Amino acid sequence: MKVHGDVDLLFGVIENLVDNALEFTPSGGTITLEARIDAGQPVLHVADSGPGIEPGEREAVLCPFYRSPSQYAHATAGHGLGLSLVAAIARVHDADIEIHDNQPGCKMVLRFRGRMLAR
Numbered sequence: 001m002k003v004h005g006d007v008d009l010l011f012g013v014i015e016n017l018v019d020n021a022l023e024f025t026p027s028g029g030t031i032t033l034e035a036r037i038d039a040g041q042p043v044l045h046v047a048d049s050g051p052g053i054e055p056g057e058r059e060a061v062l063c064p065f066y067r068s069p070s071q072y073a074h075a076t077a078g079h080g081l082g083l084s085l086v087a088a089i090a091r092v093h094d095a096d097i098e099i100h101d102n103q104p105g106c107k108m109v110l111r112f113r114g115r116m117l118a119r
């Protein structure tokens with residue numbers, strides 16, 4: 001699978017998503033990375049078995065400086081910037097960032113639309 005884009009920025013997306021999965025998933029949990037074509041679109045998944053992100057917070061976590069008030073966020077260091085960077089990089093690559101329930105945990109999905117075609 002190939003995606004046209006800025007390799008450094010796209011690695012930045014993976015780095016931030018994996019960093020969050022490692023940070024928020026308690027030890028003994030599972031983190032999964034997957035790249036595949038879904039309905040003709042290249043898709044990257046980073047999923048974990050941690051506390052997950054409530055549906056009502058999924059838009060907010062993409063905004064700069066937002067950190068969940070849950071005990072999990074308080075237990076870690078950070079500035080609430082990683083996902084806002086991921087969202088900005090997705091935008092310039094004509095991609096959507098989606099947050100799903102991984103039951104348990106969360107699944108972050110980067111879905112490339114339109115012109116960034118896979119070959």
Ligand SMILES: Nc1ncnc2c1ncn2[C@@H]1O[C@H](COP(=O)(O)OP(=O)(O)OP(=O)(O)O)[C@@H](O)[C@H]1O
Nearest residue numbers: 020021024052061067068073078079080081082083
């Ligand atoms: N994999 C995850 N599981 C549970 N909560 C998450 C996960 N990823 C992000 N979050 C929630 O979203 C918030 C925002 O994430 P973001 O990456 O923007 O900031 P951060 O990780 O707290 O700090 P920074 O990325 O600046 O070091 C986190 O504080 C946490 O509450």
Ligand SMILES: [Mg+2]
Nearest residue numbers: 020078082083
């Ligand atoms: Mg982060």
